[in-house]
Amino acid sequence: MNVATNAFETIFHSFNVPMALIIKYGEEQRFDKVNTAFLKLAGYSEQELFQMSPSRLFSAWESTSNSDGIFCPYVLVTKYDRTLYVKLTCQTVESYDLPTRILIAEDITARLWIDTQLRTGNVMLYGIVDNQFIIQNIEENYPMPVFDSEFTVEDQSFFKIVHEDDLEPIEDAIKHYLNRRQPQHFKFRTKKLADLVDLEVTLTFSPFYNGDETLKNNGFVVTDLRAYSHPVDPSIKLKVLMARCNISAQQLSEATGISVQTISKLRNGKIGKPHRLTADLIATELNVKRQDIWE
Structure with missing residues (x-):
C-alpha cells in the first residue's frame, strides 16, 4: 500500500461522514469499503453490505448508478425499513483497476421535516439539536431579529436555556417524548436571554434515527414566543x-x-x-x- 492509498484509507475510516466505495464488476455493482458512519446510517453490518447491491439500499439507484454528481433528496431504506432521505454525492475514483465510485451520504431527513413545517405552519425559529440535545444550529424565520447578532445559543445544551422553574418538568417531558419516538409539543419559560428578557416558548420536537435505530438528532420548530418577565423594556x-x-x-x-x-x-x-x-x-x-x- 503506497503513501497516497494509506492516506486515503485513514481519511476514509476516520471521517464522521457516511462514505462507501462501490466497485463495478461487469454489469454488477457491489460495496467494496464502508466506514463506521455509513454502517450506522444504513443499519447493516459490513458483511451484509458486501453481499448486496446498492440498489437494495438506495431506491431508484439504477437511474444514477453510472453517474457522478449530487443527487438530492435520495431515498435510503435501512435494514429495519426506516426511510431516510440523503444528499448523495458520487465521484469516480481513478486509481482502481475496476470502475469505482466513492459515495458520500448526508442524512437530510430532519432538514426536510423542517422544510415541511416552514411551508405548512407559522414557524418563528427552527433548527436541530443532536442526540444529547446540544443545539447544532438555530435559524430565525422572521424579517427582523429579536437579539443582536452576537447573541447565540448554538453549541449549548437546550436544557441550559430553560428556566429553573421549568427545568424538571421539561426533563421529564423529554424522557416521555424519547420513549414515544414521535413529535411532541412543549411550552416552557427560558432563562433571561442576552440579559434582556425571559420568554415563554412554544416548540415542537421531532426525533430522527440512524439506520441502526439509535437516535441521530431532533428537529425543532418554535411556533410562538412571548415576553414573560415584567417589567420588560x-x-x-x-x-x-x-x-x-x-x-x-x-x-x-x-x-x-x-x-x-x-x-x-x-x-x-x-x-x-x-x-x-x-x-x-x-x-x-x-x-x-x-x-x-x-x-
Missing part, C-alpha cells in the same frame, strides 16, 4: 411582537404610515415612549393593546 416587547407577526420595519411602516426611522428607533430603545397615536397605530397592527407594549 418596550423595545424588546416590540421586537418580540414583530417577530410573532412576521413583520419587518418596512412593512409596519407601510401599514401604519409611521416612518421606518421612527420604528427603528423604537425597536432600538432610542425612543422610550412614542406619541399616543403612534403607539395606537403600531399596537393595532400587531393585534395588541397600546398598554401591552408601552405601559
